[in-house]
Amino acid sequence: MEKNLKQLPNSGSSEIIKVVLFGPESTGKTTLAIQLAEHFKTAWVPEFARDYLQEKWEKTSRTCDVDDMMPIAYGQMKLENDSLSVANKFLFCDTNLLVTKVFSEVYYNFCDPLLDKAARKHDYDLFFLTDIDVPWEKDDLRDKPEGRESVFGVFKQTLIDNNKPFITLSGDKDLRLNKAIAIINELEKAKKIGFSSLDFVQIYEQGIQVDNIQNQLDIFKHGISKTILIAPATVSHGILKFSDLEFQNKADFFDANKSTLKLEKFVPASGAASRMFKFLSEFLNDFDIENESINAYINRKKDNELSVFIVGIEKFSFFRTIDKKLREVFPDFEDLKRDYKNFYFIKFLLSSDYFDFANKPKGVLPFHKYKSHISTAIEEHLYECANYSSSNGRSNVHFTVSREHKVLFDTIVKAIKHKVEKETATTINIKYSFQNKSTDTIAVDTKNNPFRDENGKLFFRPGGHGALIENLNNLEADIIFIKNIDNVIQNHIGGIALYKKALAGILIAVQQQVFQYLNEIDNRNNEHLNEIIAFAQNNLNIELSENFLKDSVDNKIVYLQNILNRPIRVCGMVKNEGEPGGGPFWVRDPKGHLSLQIVEASQVDLTNSNQFKILASATHFNPVDLVCGIRNYKNEKFDLTQFVDHNSGFIVEKTQNGKPLKSYELPGLWNGAMANWITVFVEVPLSTFNPVKTVNDLLKTAHQPE
DSSP, X not given: OHHHHHTSOOTTOSSSEEEEEESSSSSSHHHXXXXXXXXTTOEEEOOHHHHHHHHHHHHHSOOOOGGGHHHHHHHHHHHHHHHHTTOBSEEEESOOHHHHHHHHHHHHXXXXXXXXXXXXXXXXXXXXXXXXXXXXXOOTTOOOSXXXXXXXXXXXXXXXXXXXXXXXXXXXXXXXXXXXXXXXXXXXXXXXXXXXXXXXXXXXXXTOOHHHHHHHHHHHHXXXXXXXXXXXXXXXXXXXXXXXXXXXHHHHHHHHHGGGSOEEEEEEOOSOOGGGGHHHHHHHHHOOTTTOOHHHHHHHHXXXXXXXXXXXXXXXXXXXXXXXXXHHHXXXXXXXXXXXXXXHHHHHHHOTTTTOGGGSOGGGSEEEEOSSOEEEXXXXXXXXXXXXXXXXXXXXXXXXXXGGGHHHHHHHHHHHHHHHHHHHTOEEEEEEEEOOXXXXXXXXXXXXXXXXXXXSOBOEEOOOGGGGHHHHHTOOOSEEEEEOTTOOOSSOHHHHHHHHHHHHHHHHHHHHHHHHHHHHHHTTOOTTHHHHHXXXXXXXXXXXXXXXXXXXXXXXXXXXXXXXXXXXEEEEEEEOSSOOOOEEEEEEOTTSOEEEEEEOGGGSOTTSHHHHHHHHTOOEEOOSEEEEEOBOTTSOBOOGGGGOOTTOOEXXXXXXXXXXXXXXXXXXXXXXXXXXXXXXXXXXXGGGOOOOSSGGGGGSGGGSOO
16 A cells, blocks of 8 residues: 555646646535536546445444554545546645545544645645535535534635645635635646746736736836827816806806716825935935934935925924823923934924824824914815815715725714714715725836745735726716815815815716717717817817718717717826926827827836927826716726726836845726726816925915914
């Protein structure tokens, strides 16, 4: 017997993909093995122990004992090897030696060393751990159903301890089968790319489709084509401009139509405020208080930002709070030299032992100082939401946050929500969502091979704010206002509300007209066909294909349906006065289509003098001030993921544990993620754009008390 087991080939040496059904008795392994073999038209390996022990019972009326373990092991492997020779691409094993090993240890507290070694050694491409959420079925060979949880735990721990690639299958028979088929198809793709089984399980647990991984690897290999700018969008050439009266009329139009609509404000608020305090962090890392003055450091580093911060330090809304803490910790604080006071102020501001501002999200930081209290960006957004994104006394706001930061948001919301609701006479419904880890992207090394961490695992990074198209896609609202977490002001909320309402009024008017035309087309009413064509060209800035006018009426209708039946966004654009941000441009895609897009500088080939010139000639930039319609003319939600330009992402260079890597960021939320929407650009006043990119922005007039 020992000789026979030693001679057994190492399972895994074949090109056949071998999948083991692994788990306690009566968990559906045999049924699933048969179903999978039938689906994939291949062989399956039955459980040798069942026939062996049934024969023993019939001859001796005795059940299994420890002496049966080795014969069962040998018989099982012989069946597997016989089946392997006739398998077609896949082999499904009802059980394997590792199952025999577990039963031997669980029931007899002993496992033959030879069996133990062989069970650990034999490799398979995947283990399906069958859950115990199915009814236990009695037969002559099965033990009692008691203790299934503990036995299942032993099976699972065995896979973990032996570093076996496994995925748990739960649910009813049909659910397990469909899930297993999908997983096996994905496994086959992963194997063809060159990933190991353990890699595949990691990818699966990340929730990422293998095709997406392949696409990302192709992008690293071949690069991303730069956006081709044709011209900047300008007033009367892609950007609409309205008078104050027209803005008021459009805001009134929104108010008159909003009662039947569900409104929601969507606020991207994930991530820490590290960039906001970057220059202060660099100061702490490079400054030696014992050997240099702060003024000498500023001159040496030409750090004007630090100079502005120190000059305006008492104007920050958080000054008194930090100053109070400093005086508690340093009883002689008042007697310290000015440099020491400023140094310790900055240190306490960023220290994890005290305020840790750089590691907190912007939304929870103190932004504005009012007479009665200090306000965070969260509070300002709630007031804004009640002022323009409300209908019938109700308002909805949705924050995308990091999981680790949600408790900070909850704490602030709990403290202020009732006050805001009382002052605005509006009930505010607040929801959160997280960036799905399935939108993370794989990182590669400098040779474009998958980057691995110190444990040899694949390394994934968040896919950037473009991943939030998934979060936006899950909303149920009719009209969605989008605004970044840091773009809030102190006072003058009425002016902000006016322009947001006006953008929404423009959106509703465009929607109503588009929906009317699409309904006419559905009803085969071609009377206004020329009017629809003119509307698409003149009002929506849609360039029709070269052959459109020569086409048949039926083909024209199909074409118009395609270009009109899309989500719609109305985007506020402010005059370019030096602030950072993407800008509005006319863009030509690889298929030759011209469209209006919001483009970041990183998407443009800056080495091309013509492209650089177009980029530099932009008259406006994007303040991330969007109002979106995500339902069609039949009141059905669009699948927003179908309107993404997947060729407009970014490749960025990063480091991990000192090693260089490249990472792929998904098309930006208002860039490539909305590239195939109907887009309308509207000029709005610069007063609507007051982002807090660095802490010094809080010293600007819009963020200071009047």
